[in-house]
Amino acid sequence: MAKLKQNIESYYFINPNSVFQLSNGTWHMQFVGLSREAMTEIASGDRFALPLRSQSLLIVQQLTNFNLSNVVVYAGPGLASAWVRNSGSIVINDFQVRRKEGTNRLMSSGADAIHMVDNLASTAIANCFFEGMGDDALNTRSTAFKIEDKSSSSQIFFKTLGLSLFSVGQSVQVVDPMTQLAKGTSKILSLTVAPDGSAIIGLDHPIASLKPGDLFFVAEFAIPNLLLTNNVFSNFRGTLRIRSSGAMVLNNHFVDPRNSSIFVSADIQSAWQEGPSLIPSPENSLSGIYFYENLVDNGSMRLSSTTNYGGAPPLSGKSSLLTHPLIFDVKFYRLNNSDLAAMNDSQLATHWVDHGVSEGRGPLSDIARLNIWKYIQT
Structure with a gap:
């Protein structure tokens, strides 16, 4: 059910045992979980949509360096677009998921507009429009891998589930499936994969209380440093689920404040297991999400989670x-400023903030094409 009416929850489940056809050609059904406020808002003549939630309309899978531009989706039974195990770079530009103009449709796609899982790709989503989806505008995540056994708190046994994306140096976050909180984050120090897909990962430092049955997510599979810029988010059923460490949410417009929430935690349910978590804690070393100059009509940006974490974005x-x-x-800055060549990375970053900005020293290399700098240039 698209978010169209005030004081109505984003969706309701239907009790399947309550559905039957009346003699006059109408139907009877019972919504589950209606609040008192919603009951007073629903009236005769209101319309609702039943998402089919079946096949994805567009599937982009196992490609390298893929650009999607100038595509409009008016309707789809499931995901408008699914992005799976791609590499290199992904640019999604002027992608519109919306109700077709001139119609009275309640929905566009039945599920997410953009659903991204296990992509090892630098990604920019820009100049897009999202409206009427039966679920989220965006979901970025890693597959959940179950820890089958351990020989110590720095070595875990698991099944790769057919993925060949693992490599030494990647960041692994272990999550307690009961609390849905991070137990710790460590880097892959060693990796051994058997022909049957069973694998052993050695971690560069131990994770306390790690045990069989815990889940782990790979941060690099969830598109670190995602760029989400200059997009318009109208009304739809869900939210934005972003588990991309260091993602930049920049200069976007949220028409409906009910859709200006960014979901940042792991979400482990019987039907899905999503992560990693970006909730800050001593056990989680992944970066949060950065926000700058986003416009929310009659509201503000918010963070949400399956736990009690939420509120205003800290970054x-x-x-x-x-x-x-x-x-x-930092490499480009050192290379193009010979007078700073003797500085280490930390000193260069400090110089850039304290002096380089005001002196007009450019820190950008190939990312200048993303036009980020113009939004924060003084």
């Missing part, structure tokens, strides 16, 4: 973006 404003990897390229 916002120009100062938090200046040394972001999408803005500041």
